[in-house]
Amino acid sequence: MSLHPTLQPYADAWTHSIDAITELVQPLVEGEWNRRTPCPGWSIRDVVSHVIGLDCEMLGDPRPIHTLPRDLYHVTNEAQRYTEMQVDVRRHHTAPEMTSELEYTIIRRNRQLRNESRDPGTKVRGPLGREITLEEAMRQHAFAVWVHEQDLRAALGRPGNLDSPGALVARDVLLAALPEVMANKANAPRSSAIVLDVHGPVEFLRTIRIDIQGRGTVETAPALGPAATLTMDWETFVRLACGRVTPEAVSDRLKTEGDVGLTGAILRNFAVTP
Incomplete structure (x- = not known):
């Protein structure tokens, strides 16, 4: 069995964007990870943390047990609190820790995609614990990772991939x-x-x-x-x-x-x- 043809475009889009993200952040020195991005309230480190968290969710990993600070001005509702958990738990990680976890998560995700044989209509865990189809999850995931690639490009002054699969x-x-x-x-x-x-x-x-x-x-x-x-x-x-x-x-x-x-x-x- 292999990936359903309906899902292949989303897998291809994710692969293209995640490879670009890896290339963008690999050479960054420690201070550059704190650079502000167009994503409200998030630095480069935060965006990459979110991307890692998204892939961990796709892998079915347990969510982190973590208490958010009360002074995060950009977090105003439950959906944002849910998203911020994967970000804040990595806020003090070093550059090598970030790139290592990113690479390891990509390896695991690539393995998952190689072995993915489920039907597009299979129900999976989505944001806030709601059930969505595998197709919707992969479409939203490919979309989010491409958007965050663009956030990183804007922060680093390296435009590109505006016509990519993502x-x-x-x-x-x-x-x-x-x-x-x-x-x-x-x-x-x-x-x-x-x-x-x-x-x-x-x-x-x-x-x-x-x-x-x-x-x-x-x-x-x-x-x-x-x-x-x-x-x-x-x-x-x-x-x-x-x-x-x-x-x-x-x-x-x-x-x-x-x-x-x-x-x-x-x-x-x-x-x-x-």
């Missing part, structure tokens, strides 16, 4: 989350359409349609007379959707047309990651 997974994950933003958070009018025109390394034109019941769906067909159109480059799309920048900070890279109130509401709620 980028394509990220495109699909982020687009799937946007109908909720348009329909419920931005209160787009029923029977309306919002167009997203994204250019750059990953290009796409998508229409978010809101039906008469107020439900949103993603379509590839263009819309005539949309209520709003948002045009931006791929990197800006990712940074906005992942909460790495505010709309005001990238206003020079955004073009909006249509209902001003609606475009403003969409951009204020554009971040879809926890």
